[in-house]
Amino acid sequence: MxxxxxxxxxxxxxxxxxxxxxxxxxxxxxxxxxxxxxxxxxxxxxxxxxxxxxxxxxxxxxxxxxxxxxxxxxxxxxxxxxxxxxxxxxxxxxxxxxxxxxxxxxxxxxxPRFLNVKCVAGESLYIQLEGIDLSDAALSFSGEATNVTLVHDGARLSQNLPDYWDRVQTHTMKIEIRNVNHSDEGLYTLRDRSDRLVSVTRMDLTDHHESSEGNPLLALLLLLGVPAGICCCCRKKIFKKKASTAATFQANPQAVHPPPGGPVGPCPPYNTPGQPGAVYYHGPDPNMGPAVHPPQTPVQDSGTAPPPSDPRL
CATH class of the missing domain: 2.60.40.1990 (Immunoglobulin-like)
Structure with missing residues (x-):
């Protein structure tokens, strides 16, 4: 138990x-x-x-x-x-x-968060605060020829720097560096009030943005556009064929829909062996006359009458 x-x-x-x-x-x-x-x-x-x-x-x-x-x-x-x-x-x-x-x-x-950003000369670079308050943010820049602090505890120190005067703007959720150029290429380090590393952003200049690369919305539009284009082309061809058929029918209705009894009218003449000059006509209509016609005597257009026949012969 x-x-x-x-x-x-x-x-x-x-x-x-x-x-x-x-x-x-x-x-x-x-x-x-x-x-x-x-x-x-x-x-x-x-x-x-x-x-x-x-x-x-x-x-x-x-x-x-x-x-x-x-x-x-x-x-x-x-x-x-x-x-x-x-x-x-x-x-x-x-x-x-x-x-x-x-x-x-x-x-x-x-x-910490690490980012790589490409900008075109003259654009603005944005450093997101990543959840910290602006009053706790400190932003520094490290490039090939300089190492400066742009923002400290939310206050702009860039106004004391000739190269950054009036180019750094602070917002509620981000810091903006305006009109970037080759001298702005480098690392932007964001820290909080306790000097803990929040993010590191590397900025490089580029000639243009490749917006179509890796764009899911553009890929979806292209994917939907291909079948739509094919259907549109097929629809145009079908309508064009129907319009051509309708025009042909208006001009010659029998060319589009032949009568059920077969073709109307005589067939082209041809000679039958053993009966030279005989002409045949095919067709189910009995009113068209005899199927076989006797050959007609050819008319000699020589200008001279034939000699009379001898009754003794």
Missing amino acids: MWSVVFLLTSALTLESYAVQDLYERLTHGRQLKIYLPKSAEKLEFIPAADHRKTFSYWEKGHHRITKGRVSGTGSDRRWYIDKVTYEDQGTYVQRDYWNKEISSVKVAVT
């Missing part, structure tokens, strides 16, 4: 341990974080990677106010989102049920 109880307790603990799922997410800075919330989930807690002693409640079932992020969907299709993750979102996200037991946990790590 005691062994049965021990076996049942061991099985229950084993099933409970299997119910807990540990997931790992590695996202680049500024990407979206999505966590699935099952029906049994009652709350979502966050333990930051910088301080494991702290716990924050981000979501709780039945409470309309969400501390951070947003919830989309209902029932079995319910998810919690952070649109753009930052280093502040690194840590462990724990889901708990009605009895405050852990259902699953998601450990999230954030990494």
Whole structure:
């Protein structure tokens, strides 16, 4: 009896341990974080990677106010989102049920983002803030002949640089470098207030943009345009053939639809062996006369009458 109880307790603990799922997410800075919330989930807690002693409640079932992020969907299709993750979102996200037991946990790590951008001379280069506030952004540039700081804590330092005066503009979600040229080729490094690397953007100049390369919308249009063009051409040919047939029918109806009894009118004459000069006409119409006509005596156009025959002969 005691062994049965021990076996049942061991099985229950084993099933409970299997119910807990540990997931790992590695996202680049500024990407979206999505966590699935099952029906049994009652709350979502966050333990930051910088301080494991702290716990924050981000979501709780039945409470309309969400501390951070947003919830989309209902029932079995319910998810919690952070649109753009930052280093502040690194840590462990724990889901708990009605009895405050852990259902699953998601450990999230954030990494810098690396980009390669090509611009045409005279265009603007845009550096996305990747989820951080403008007041926390610091942007520096490193090229072949210079290494300068353009923005620090959201403030423009480019106004003190002759080559960048009035060319750097700050926006809510991006930093703009206007009228780029060969001297602007290089690396643009974006950091947050804690001097953590957010993104590195390499800018190179190009003669023109190849917009058709890798464009899924253009490929779809081309794919749909080929069958449509074929159908259009075939339709034009069919209509042209029908118009030609109609014109022919109006000019000569029997040429398009011959009568069921066969062709009307005599066939071309021909000679039959043994009966020189005989002419045959084929056709089902009996009103056309005899099928065989006797040969006619050829008329001699010599100008001299034939000699009289001798009655004695």
